[in-house]
Amino acid sequence: MKVILQVEKLTTTFAGTVPGTRIRACDGIDLVIHEGEFIGLVGESGCGKSTLGRTIVGLEKPSAGRVVFDGVDLATLRGAELRSFRRAIQYIFQDPYATLNPRQTIGEALWEGLSIFGIADQSERTRRARKLLDLVGLQKDAETRYPRELSGGQRQRVSIARALTVEPKLLICDEPVSALDLSIRAQIMNVFLNLQQELGMACLFIAHDLALVRQAAHRTLVMYLGRIVEAGESDSLYHFPAHPYTKALLSAVPNPDPRVERTRQRIVLEGELPSPANPPSGCRFRTRCPISKADCAINDPALHSSSADRVVACHYA
Amino acid sequence: MSSALAPLISARDVSITLFTPTATVFPVDKVSYSVSAGRTLAIVGESGSGKTVLNLAPLGLMPAGVACDVTGSIKLNGREIVGLPEGEMQAVRGREVGVIFQDPLSALNPMRRIGTQIAEVSEHHADLTARAATAHALDLMRLVGIPDASERLRQFPHELSGGMRQRAMIAIAIAAEPKLLIADEPTTALDVTIQAQILDLLKDLQRRLGMGIILITHDIGVVAGMADDVLVMYAGRMAEVGNVEAVLTAPRHPYTQALLNSIPDPASRVGSRFNGLPSAPPDLGSRPKGCPFAPRCEFAMDTCRSARPPLALVKDGSAGHMSACPPKLGQAVLRAAS
Numbered sequence: 047m048k049v050i051l052q053v054e055k056l057t058t059t060f061a062g063t064v065p066g067t068r069i070r071a072c073d074g075i076d077l078v079i080h081e082g083e084f085i086g087l088v089g090e091s092g093c094g095k096s097t098l099g100r101t102i103v104g105l106e107k108p109s110a111g112r113v114v115f116d117g118v119d120l121a122t123l124r125g126a127e128l129r130s131f132r133r134a135i136q137y138i139f140q141d142p143y144a145t146l147n148p149r150q151t152i153g154e155a156l157w158e159g160l161s162i163f164g165i166a167d168q169s170e171r172t173r174r175a176r177k178l179l180d181l182v183g184l185q186k187d188a189e190t191r192y193p194r195e196l197s198g199g200q201r202q203r204v205s206i207a208r209a210l211t212v213e214p215k216l217l218i219c220d221e222p223v224s225a226l227d228l229s230i231r232a233q234i235m236n237v238f239l240n241l242q243q244e245l246g247m248a249c250l251f252i253a254h255d256l257a258l259v260r261q262a263a264h265r266t267l268v269m270y271l272g273r274i275v276e277a278g279e280s281d282s283l284y285h286f287p288a289h290p291y292t293k294a295l296l297s298a299v300p301n302p303d304p305r306v307e308r309t310r311q312r313i314v315l316e317g318e319l320p321s322p323a324n325p326p327s328g329c330r331f332r333t334r335c336p337i338s339k340a341d342c343a344i345n346d347p348a349l350h351s352s353s354a355d356r357v358v359a360c361h362y363a
Numbered sequence: 364m365s366s367a368l369a370p371l372i373s374a375r376d377v378s379i380t381l382f383t384p385t386a387t388v389f390p391v392d393k394v395s396y397s398v399s400a401g402r403t404l405a406i407v408g409e410s411g412s413g414k415t416v417l418n419l420a421p422l423g424l425m426p427a428g429v430a431c432d433v434t435g436s437i438k439l440n441g442r443e444i445v446g447l448p449e450g451e452m453q454a455v456r457g458r459e460v461g462v463i464f465q466d467p468l469s470a471l472n473p474m475r476r477i478g479t480q481i482a483e484v485s486e487h488h489a490d491l492t493a494r495a496a497t498a499h500a501l502d503l504m505r506l507v508g509i510p511d512a513s514e515r516l517r518q519f520p521h522e523l524s525g526g527m528r529q530r531a532m533i534a535i536a537i538a539a540e541p542k543l544l545i546a547d548e549p550t551t552a553l554d555v556t557i558q559a560q561i562l563d564l565l566k567d568l569q570r571r572l573g574m575g576i577i578l579i580t581h582d583i584g585v586v587a588g589m590a591d592d593v594l595v596m597y598a599g600r601m602a603e604v605g606n607v608e609a610v611l612t613a614p615r616h617p618y619t620q621a622l623l624n625s626i627p628d629p630a631s632r633v634g635s636r637f638n639g640l641p642s643a644p645p646d647l648g649s650r651p652k653g654c655p656f657a658p659r660c661e662f663a664m665d666t667c668r669s670a671r672p673p674l675a676l677v678k679d680g681s682a683g684h685m686s687a688c689p690p691k692l693g694q695a696v697l698r699a700a701s
Contacts (some may be wrong), residue, residue, distance in 0.1 A: 055630030070367040084634075090554035091525075197409075197643050227409035228581065232639025239636060254554065257627040261635065281633050298555040300562075302626050304608050307587040314563065315556045318524055 047080035050215055050248055051102070051117045051135075056111035058094075058101045062323040071097040073272035074111070076349075079216065080342050082246040084238075084260030086280060088295070092319050095252050097219045098269070102250070103137045103309060104128075116215070117355035135162065140221040142201035146193040152179075152204050153189035159211030178207040182237050199230035216248045217241070224253070232325070235262060256296055260284040271322055271330040274349060276363075278356035288352050288363040291331050306326035337362055369441070370397035371543050371575040377435035377445075379413070381421050384428065388647040392599045393435070398575040398592075405578045405590035407622070410459070411644055412577050413599035421445060422460060423452050427584075440542065458488040461536030466547035467528035471520040478516030481534045491596045500679050503534040508564055526557035530564070537568060544569075547579045551699035562589060583626060587611060588603065592683075595619045598645050598655035601674050605684030613700065615677045615686040615693035620700050637659040654687070662692045 051318045056075045059068040071094040079085055089095045100106045102113055104120065112122045115131060123131055136201050139145045146155060157168075157174040165171050175265060176186045182203040193201055200220060209217060219238065223231040241247045253259050259266055260280045267277040268289065276289040287293045290313075297313040315334045320326055332338040342361060373480045379391035390413035398404045408414045420431045421444060437444050439459055445527065456462070464470040472480060481503055491499060504512035507530040513524075518530055529549065536544060546565065550558035558692070562585065569576055578589055586593055586607065595603040596608045603616035624633035624638045640659050645651060653668040654660070660667065666689070674687040678694070686693050 090556065134659050165388040189626060199643060228622060229409065229640035230643065232637035233641075236639075239634065243634065255627075257629060260629065261627045261631050261633060262638065264633065292414040294556060296410050300559075300582070300588045302583040302611065302623065304590075304611055307584070312559065314559050318526055318557065320368040330517075 047079075047083065049078055050116055051077070051079040051104060051250075052083050052112075052114040053077040053098075054112045054114070056101060056113065057095050057109050057214070058106050058138055059109045064323070067323050068357075070272050070325075071322060072101060072108075075274060077267065077274075078197070079248050080338050081215075081249060082248055083244065083265070084242050084249045084251065085339040086263030087250060087252045087269065088254060088256055088259055088266060090254060090295075090319060092322065094272040094322070095269050096220050099137065099220050099250060100253050103135050104132065105137070133212040134214055135216045135218060136212065137216040138202075138205055138209055138217060138219040138222050140225055143193060143355065145205055146201060146208075148193055150194075151190055152184075152208040154226065155204065155208050156189075156211055161338040163212045174211070178210055180281070181240075182207045183233065187312055197230075198226055199234060202226065202234050206234075206241075209223070210241075212290070214247070216250065218250045218252070220252045221254070222251075224255070227275075238262065256284060256299065270297070271325055273330060273359065274357075275331065275359045276357065277349075278353075288356060288358045289331075289360050290333045290335050290337050290363065294334075294336070331360075370399045372577075373397040373438045375436045377417065377433065379416055379434075380432040381416065381420075381425070382430040382432075382586055386648055389650055390599050390647050390652070391420075394549070394594075394596070394599075394601050395435075396594050396604065396674065398543065398577055400575050401569065401573050402591045403569070403578055403589050405577040405580060405586040405593045406596060407580060407583070407586055407593060408596035409581055409644060411598075411647060412596040413647070414596050417548055417596070418547065418577060419462075422456055422462070422545075423449060424456070424462065426562045441627055443695065447496075451611060454488075456539040457541070458539045459541055459543065461539070461541040461544045463529075463532055463536050463544065463546040463549045464550050467525070467552075468520060468552060470532060471528065473520055476517050477523065477531050478520060481531065481538055484538035499538070502536070503538055504531070506568070507531070507534045507537075508560070509534070525553055526560065529553060529557075529561055530634075532562075533564065533568070537572065537574075540572060541574065543575045543577070545577045545579070546691060548581070549578070550585065551580070551582070558585075565589070583611065583622060595622070599647060600655060601685075601687055603684075603686045603688075605677075606681050608682040609684045613680070613697055615684070615696055616656075616688045617662050617696050618656045618693065621659075623700065662688075662695055663690070664692070667692075 053244050056072055058072040059070050064070050073097055087095050098109055101108050157171045160171045160174055178187055179188055214215045223234050242249050266280040267274050270291050271343050276292045287296055294313045294315045301307040319333050320333055326333045328343040332342040347359045347361050349357045351361045375395050376396045381388050394417055406414045421433050421437050425431055433445050480501050481500035485491050485499045486496040501512055509515050509530050550561050590607045593607045597618045602618045603610055620642050642659055645655050653670055654672050657663040657667040672687050672689050674685050677684045677686050678690050
């Protein structure tokens with residue numbers, strides 16, 4: 047499979063609340079996405095997963111590292127070239143209500159994207175817009191409606207259709223189903239699976255729900271405090287996690303069977319995510335890690351292969 | 364719902380009508396439940412199912428500008444609270460019932476220190492002096508596991524993390540030692556590792572203080588770990604109610620089964636389709652003649668659409684297990700679930 051996105055040593059920093067300090071929201075991230083691949087990116091709030099997505103798409107400027115898309119380093123692009131690249135990667139946000147223009151009908155929102163893509167003819171625009179609405183599972187009468195008239199699930203379908211107007215090669219989805227009810231969540235997940243399996247679209251899927259990501263993604267990356275701590279094939283990562291953080295994250299998810307939930311052993315992490323402005327020395331996870339040893343405070347573990355398709359950043363995993 | 368003790372709270376046929384500036388909606392339609400000391404009832408449903416209105420409207424905790432009409436009966440410690448004047452309701456809130464909201468940042472006063480907000484509850488309800496209330500606030504903050512409590516006492520809500528804010532919110536809710544705690548999606552806004560800490564805290568407080576808990580949630584995993592009994596709501600009505608193990612492992616209502624079925628199965632093939640439900644729940648302005656779930660139900664018969672199926676004890680079920688689905692379909696649901 048052809049590589050479409052290559053992220054190398056990507057670092058994104060923000061000014062800290064204390065003058066002169068910098069917060070490293072993403073710290074030296076490496077990531078490769080192949081054509082048609084579905085990649086899951088998981089971690090808790092504040093781990094930097096959204097910043098990574100936003101930096102790839104150009105909403106944040108990296109302070110170091112490169113984003114290479116289709117063989118082109120994005121930092122070298124200007125003007126028309128940059129605009130054409132923006133089409134190739136589209137971003138879908140968690141809250142579709144906040145990203146849709148409340149004064150625009152759904153049809154207008156889609157026509158706008160299509161005209162940016164260079165489709166000037168109104169009847170052709172209408173035809174394509176209807177095709178997209180059908181693709182994401184909306185009736186064509188949605189065209190004349192406003193975002194406020196739609197349910198949360200329908201709005202998320204609209205934002206997916208709008209992202210598709212410019213025929214992207216990669217979708218970056220930032221918690222696109224977390225605001226939706228369980229029964230609706232499945233409908234939207236199936237839209238993403240269709241896009242990937244039938245249109246061959248690559249997808250970087252940012253989420254905190256590991257079970258959801260396991261079922262959808264080929265590979266999963268786990269982030270903690272700006273770093274990738276474990277990555278590998280989704281199913282094996284879910285069932286056989288190696289990094290103590292991944293283990294704890296999976297163990298914290300309650301089991302829906304009361305007989306299992308009441309008797310199972312859980313790893314409950316102590317404390318909270320340390321401030322990214324002042325991360326712990328050595329391994330960043332050591333302050334909450336159940337197996338940390340003295341040298342974890344000194345040596346920062348690098349990502350290394352632990353088995354055939356698995357990389358882990360831990361001295362003891 | 365089986366308990367030798369008299370229930371702390373017992374609701375019978377509660378219906379609620381809300382009058383907003385633009386519409387009249389019926390979010391709660393003939394709901395009954397009870398909770399005894401030391402027990403937890405989980406109320407499960409999706410957004411718009413009426414689970415929050417059911418618990419907050421009778422306490423007078425609806426947003427300003429929304430008028431509501433509550434009918435039926437809710438007995439709290441033997442006293443009827445439906446129709447209680449606002450003045451008397453103030454004494455009920457906080458002292459007899461503590462409430463934890465989903466979003467602690469919007470429930471806490473941003474302009475006041477955490478310690479002050481906790482202390483004012485005990486000052487008001489337990490008639491403590493200001494000094495004693497502050498000392499009590501410090502004890503409460505330690506009880507809910509806030510580290511460096513004496514320093515945190517002087518901090519404002521924005522200086523605390525989401526998990527710490529939720530702990531502060533819990534400290535406020537239990538400050539007057541209420542017998543009943545209503546927790547409305549207490550961990551939905553939190554990360555799973557923090558959720559595990561907060562759920563452990565609630566269980567620990569329940570053991571120590573003997574509180575009854577009403578846990579409003581949409582997360583079946585949280586229900587499985589916390590609840591003794593569970594009430595499943597759909598479109599403002601009771602779909603199914605009973606002991607947690609019975610409802611979650613031997614469901615008799617197709618909606619309960621669909622909810623359980625929507626949880627991703629760790630054994631499924633990567634890339635396989637997710638199980639959900641078609642279309643969306645009905646809007647609460649309409650009151651369907653038949654079962655509100657019928658349009659999305661794979662088992663529905665013609666009679667389901669014409670008449671509302673009564674809530675009845677299920678056949679060969681555990682004590683108190685009731686479903687608002689005809690027995691014949693309930694058996695089919697049970698077979699599909701097992």
